[in-house]
Amino acid sequence: MYDLIILGAGPAGYVAAEHAGRLGRTTLLIEKDLLGGVCLNCGCVPTKSFLHSAKLYAHALHSEAFGVAVKEARFDYGKMKARTEKIQDTLRNGVAGMMKRHKVEVVVGDATVESAKAVRVGDTVHEGANLLLASGSSPAHPPIPGLAGNPYVVDSTGMLSAGQLVDHLAVIGGGVIGIEFASFYALAGKKATVLEMLPQICGSTDKELAAILQRKLESMGVSIHVGAKVVRVEGDVVHFEDKNGKTETVKADMILSATGRKANVDGLGCEKINLDFDKRGIRVNERAETNVPGVYAAGDVTGRIQLAHFASRQGIVAVNNMFGHPDICREDAIPGVIYSDPEIAGVGLTEAQAKERGIECKTLKMPLAASGRFLAETEGGRGVVKAVVGARGEVLGMHVVGSYASEMIGAAAIMIEAELRARDVQDIVFPHPTVSEIMRDVMFMY
Amino acid sequence: MYDLIILGAGPAGYVAAEHAGRLGRTTLLIEKDLLGGVCLNCGCVPTKSFLHSAKLYAHALHSEAFGVAVKEARFDYGKMKARTEKIQDTLRNGVAGMMKRHKVEVVVGDATVESAKAVRVGDTVHEGANLLLASGSSPAHPPIPGLAGNPYVVDSTGMLSAGQLVDHLAVIGGGVIGIEFASFYALAGKKATVLEMLPQICGSTDKELAAILQRKLESMGVSIHVGAKVVRVEGDVVHFEDKNGKTETVKADMILSATGRKANVDGLGCEKINLDFDKRGIRVNERAETNVPGVYAAGDVTGRIQLAHFASRQGIVAVNNMFGHPDICREDAIPGVIYSDPEIAGVGLTEAQAKERGIECKTLKMPLAASGRFLAETEGGRGVVKAVVGARGEVLGMHVVGSYASEMIGAAAIMIEAELRARDVQDIVFPHPTVSEIMRDVMFMY
Numbered sequence: 042m043y044d045l046i047i048l049g050a051g052p053a054g055y056v057a058a059e060h061a062g063r064l065g066r067t068t069l070l071i072e073k074d075l076l077g078g079v080c081l082n083c084g085c086v087p088t089k090s091f092l093h094s095a096k097l098y099a100h101a102l103h104s105e106a107f108g109v110a111v112k113e114a115r116f117d118y119g120k121m122k123a124r125t126e127k128i129q130d131t132l133r134n135g136v137a138g139m140m141k142r143h144k145v146e147v148v149v150g151d152a153t154v155e156s157a158k159a160v161r162v163g164d165t166v167h168e169g170a171n172l173l174l175a176s177g178s179s180p181a182h183p184p185i186p187g188l189a190g191n192p193y194v195v196d197s198t199g200m201l202s203a204g205q206l207v208d209h210l211a212v213i214g215g216g217v218i219g220i221e222f223a224s225f226y227a228l229a230g231k232k233a234t235v236l237e238m239l240p241q242i243c244g245s246t247d248k249e250l251a252a253i254l255q256r257k258l259e260s261m262g263v264s265i266h267v268g269a270k271v272v273r274v275e276g277d278v279v280h281f282e283d284k285n286g287k288t289e290t291v292k293a294d295m296i297l298s299a300t301g302r303k304a305n306v307d308g309l310g311c312e313k314i315n316l317d318f319d320k321r322g323i324r325v326n327e328r329a330e331t332n333v334p335g336v337y338a339a340g341d342v343t344g345r346i347q348l349a350h351f352a353s354r355q356g357i358v359a360v361n362n363m364f365g366h367p368d369i370c371r372e373d374a375i376p377g378v379i380y381s382d383p384e385i386a387g388v389g390l391t392e393a394q395a396k397e398r399g400i401e402c403k404t405l406k407m408p409l410a411a412s413g414r415f416l417a418e419t420e421g422g423r424g425v426v427k428a429v430v431g432a433r434g435e436v437l438g439m440h441v442v443g444s445y446a447s448e449m450i451g452a453a454a455i456m457i458e459a460e461l462r463a464r465d466v467q468d469i470v471f472p473h474p475t476v477s478e479i480m481r482d483v484m485f486m487y
Numbered sequence: 488m489y490d491l492i493i494l495g496a497g498p499a500g501y502v503a504a505e506h507a508g509r510l511g512r513t514t515l516l517i518e519k520d521l522l523g524g525v526c527l528n529c530g531c532v533p534t535k536s537f538l539h540s541a542k543l544y545a546h547a548l549h550s551e552a553f554g555v556a557v558k559e560a561r562f563d564y565g566k567m568k569a570r571t572e573k574i575q576d577t578l579r580n581g582v583a584g585m586m587k588r589h590k591v592e593v594v595v596g597d598a599t600v601e602s603a604k605a606v607r608v609g610d611t612v613h614e615g616a617n618l619l620l621a622s623g624s625s626p627a628h629p630p631i632p633g634l635a636g637n638p639y640v641v642d643s644t645g646m647l648s649a650g651q652l653v654d655h656l657a658v659i660g661g662g663v664i665g666i667e668f669a670s671f672y673a674l675a676g677k678k679a680t681v682l683e684m685l686p687q688i689c690g691s692t693d694k695e696l697a698a699i700l701q702r703k704l705e706s707m708g709v710s711i712h713v714g715a716k717v718v719r720v721e722g723d724v725v726h727f728e729d730k731n732g733k734t735e736t737v738k739a740d741m742i743l744s745a746t747g748r749k750a751n752v753d754g755l756g757c758e759k760i761n762l763d764f765d766k767r768g769i770r771v772n773e774r775a776e777t778n779v780p781g782v783y784a785a786g787d788v789t790g791r792i793q794l795a796h797f798a799s800r801q802g803i804v805a806v807n808n809m810f811g812h813p814d815i816c817r818e819d820a821i822p823g824v825i826y827s828d829p830e831i832a833g834v835g836l837t838e839a840q841a842k843e844r845g846i847e848c849k850t851l852k853m854p855l856a857a858s859g860r861f862l863a864e865t866e867g868g869r870g871v872v873k874a875v876v877g878a879r880g881e882v883l884g885m886h887v888v889g890s891y892a893s894e895m896i897g898a899a900a901i902m903i904e905a906e907l908r909a910r911d912v913q914d915i916v917f918p919h920p921t922v923s924e925i926m927r928d929v930m931f932m933y
Contacts, residue, residue, distance in 0.1 A: 417532060452895075468814075
């Protein structure tokens, strides 16, 4: 009998397995496909590689203002894709090596839960004192007529495996995934059209930040329709009602369906052990416990925050709790990033969320142009930092659009987790000149 | 009578003036040259602009591996320089506007202290209840025969005002300034030779990190001689003894003297008020107080940590103390950055420094290649993060070589200032995939 059996080797599962190994527990990790899950194989990691190459291409072409003139630049999609696949191989091997080092057994196959302490893979039943369900999520396809089975339509996985760039990409869904691919197309010099049902792109991102990114994308040739309801797809034509109710069409060479992801709960055997779950996911508490003792769940399958880093944290929390190290997974300092150009990153409450919850707060705002480094490195782009600070000065949220946002937001996560107040942050010495120091400077407005 | 008179409008002086204005105090800021001091006018800010343009040029030329092929790239030094000057104008106007908003009076002229409460500028004597001496520093030229008056020799200010790139730059001094300019030359496709007296480049930077940067610079064509003692300069030829005592020469088109900076204490009138000072600087305590009541000093003139962000912090601490808000300027979480490519950033103790002080500690080390983002965005470069953790798990230092180091090190400064332990940092959720998350991952090795 294993101390722990994990179903799914994505960022929840493999990180939990590593942690259990670190704690000296015998662990079995079952994966039906590839180590690393969606994140490594058809999500965060390959998109970052795609975006980085496209940024290099765009920067090579458009750096005249910086004194860099390029005669002719060519974007070799195939080479970029082959490089991406090599990186994914390296990372998968890294995960495999990590499992070996921590004495985690890895089995490839379809796993179904037999009981709270047993999992079947083919003809073999494995027994474990604890189970961690980390089966992830899959692209959710909305019931739009003409979407299913349409050869022009791809999901994010299809986008990443496409053999070439097309001239015009239509994107249904202007959330993080849709916007990252639209950014990729724009940076690669191709046309993209985004259709978003909500009144703004980028989901629950601060409205003002999303608007800055939208204007930037539009200046790069991306057509963005917010409040747009897609009514049907006919071959390569998307029919939608614009925000005024007018029917319009977009003809594209490829159509990306990026309208969210659904928890992988089917076929797991959840019903056999009377697990509390529905199509939104397996219900867990902040200790990552399900309603069945000894059975935990983590990551996208829990239907909470569908982000790789949240999944990893949940996985670690589950392992800590099952092996006698009480731990909780707080959700108030989970950063989110959009790796567009400029990037958007945020952590904690936005101004709108704080208001919705009736929390008394103050929003402190500064342009990144106050940063010498931002000015030195940016041409024709806007950047803003917004800090949301509570009545006692406590940092509740930090939201940034601009260069380096992704890499500096971790500092704000610490501010929130360490329960720092604006006055405490004023004393922190950030290096000068950086963009990140503006997260401190803005606190002097408190 | 003003509440405060400040001598010097660099990062110590203008930030202190802004802070005093925020506190509603009447403030006079006296500057003999330009607002912004060395940092804005001939230091950190213009070098970052130079380096960014050169990085764009180098990336345009060398991104084949990423699928970006460029036929011909040209680096227009004049255009880059003109753009840099425009940015400096913008930032100086920003400082001027900030002074206006905070009702700080600005006077241009040479200031000398008449008494602890009076400062003379030309024929006018200004009276202030408090004085803040923030006169900064100047390049220090070592007594090497043939250096002074040599038309081939420039200091950092001369480097930034040079009208063109030369084919071969010799750099005397492989500290931060020397290495940044050598990096600039290498990125711009020109030859550079660095002569450093100490056994390693980059001063007190972690030895292993400095070695990684050295190898990278060498792979870009920079010749680096450590343990090299420059004995004399003859025209465009630098004579030095190499680490084995052998005499060698370097012939270059321009010679940068970058052997440190000296405090600007001469001509200030320090002796008139019996200030405790010597050629290393004006002595201050952690409250930024000098030995004379009501007289404070901040920034490079104090001869402590010669970094703009430390200067600003000292300036704020001085103002807080003079106006009844007790504050101290701690020196254990002051980050340092080298804006080379890759960057090096560090904060707190290095392994060597901890050992020197007899502090029991553990060094946790991870390659940045463990980061999916680092792998996705890096070709042929190494990155490492090293955390120094004390006996009770407290974070004592964090040191990084690799992309984004400058913008992620602020998070480590917070870890140290908030007195987090390794176990606390493990719980922080950094976004995935980022390079910064490795600063958290490394804590699981504790």
